[in-house]
Amino acid sequence: MEWNFAPVIANLDILLLGLLNTLKVTGLALSLGVPLGLGLALMRLSQNRPISMISEFIIEFFRTTPPLVQLFWFFFAFPILFNINMTPYLAAVVTFSIQSSAFFAEIFRSGIQSIDHGQWEGSKAIGMTRNQSLRRVILPQAVKRMIPAFMERSIELLKTTTLVSTIAYTDLMYQANSVAQSTFRPLEVYSVIAAIYFILIFGFSQLSIVVEHRLAKSGEGTVN
Amino acid sequence: MSELIRVENLHKSFGTLEVLKGIDLHVNSGETLVLLGSSGSGKSTLLRCINFMETLTSGRILLNGDAIGSETRGKITYKESDLCKLRTRIGMVFQHFNLFPHMTVLQNVMEGQLTVLGRDKAEAAEKSMIQLTRVGLADKAAEFPSRLSGGQKQRVAIARALAMDPDVMLFDEVTSALDPELVGEVLKTMRQLAEEGMTMICVTHELGFAYHVANRVLFLNEGTIHEEGDPQSVLRNPQTKRMKEFLEGHALFKLPE
């Protein structure tokens, strides 16, 4: 057995395009999933029982069903149901936005619930509405506590997006498969891919540790 | 003296537990009322009904002669926005301060003025400094609450409530969570407020404060106002058995005069 990275280097542009697409899907799913997750969390915490139950169902459904099933459902089943065209890209973004929003909703919810009830009382007593309390007092404190869970979930999302290769979306995994097949060099190709994912995720989690430290120092404690 | 707050036949239940069983009281402008009562007698609940932190089971509350809520066919409904507006006129200070830990002292005092009253930053900052000076904490404006002593935190909480220019202030056992040596500074601030003419309703176990500062003392027992009067007579010559027992409990370890 000998290592030969020349074919990998020759196909680097294909792999980089895959990396870009992976980041694109992950980034979009994050930027849609976080606000959606906040919305679901607020519905879940609502005093209105039906609203809370609808949200609970959505959250539980997307947390318990396998992501691959969700992806196939949105790619193959959804278009039949609503008679629309579904591209692999669209299916990937929709699936992972909703799927991660379910997880983010639970992060938001436990973050909000971890804030002492006295904070609601203190802001209510000076005339704030529920929304104002949430925006000005509760969320700024909750978000800070949520950051580790948030980072962890984002990494999980990045890993899960490898599934999109199964519906022929040209992410890093899909491009790796095609390069491995065309060059007959699976050893080098998949080693390089593993290294890219490692660097990406390891770098990201190191970054999150730095962010956490910064916040822990800046915020002058979380007890009143 | 004009009547600022009137509570009429207030009932409040939590599930099957009836905590308040028909409370009538009134507070005149500039008056300081002290509410006494043993633990669980409903003192906090009564205060929290007055600023609608709790919903009333029945009865009504008037502020400056106007009944709160709108009555249609015998049923009173309350709009959330009206209650929020009402709470800006009724300041409340809690046992556990409830300051916002992610904001500085100054930001804590400015917050309600900015978010609720819509004052601009310069005005809010100026008014905040006036109130912080009033409670003796102008030099702590830039600190975060976590750096303050309990007594200082409570005075910031008082300044935060005062900054909304309320008509009346409610104090719920505001010295109960403090180390004994810090109780005095908070009581002194409250006494100063009373002397400056602020209308106040105070729940407290500090009988000295009640004796020297209150215009009237109310004793809450089993969901009703059991005894009331001026502090000198109520505290020195209680008329009811329950009030006597309550005071004896408090005086048990007093030094002989």
Ligand SMILES: Nc1ncnc2c1ncn2[C@@H]1O[C@H](COP(=O)(O)OP(=O)(O)OP(=O)(O)O)[C@@H](O)[C@H]1O
């Ligand atoms: N949100 C609530 N839900 C159910 N029961 C409550 C609630 N708040 C108060 N209670 C009950 O109502 C009664 C009166 O409570 P409240 O806090 O008003 O008493 P208190 O006089 O302020 O007592 P303390 O001196 O201990 O503060 C208690 O039996 C308490 O358990």
Ligand SMILES: [Mg+2]
């Ligand atoms: Mg109480």
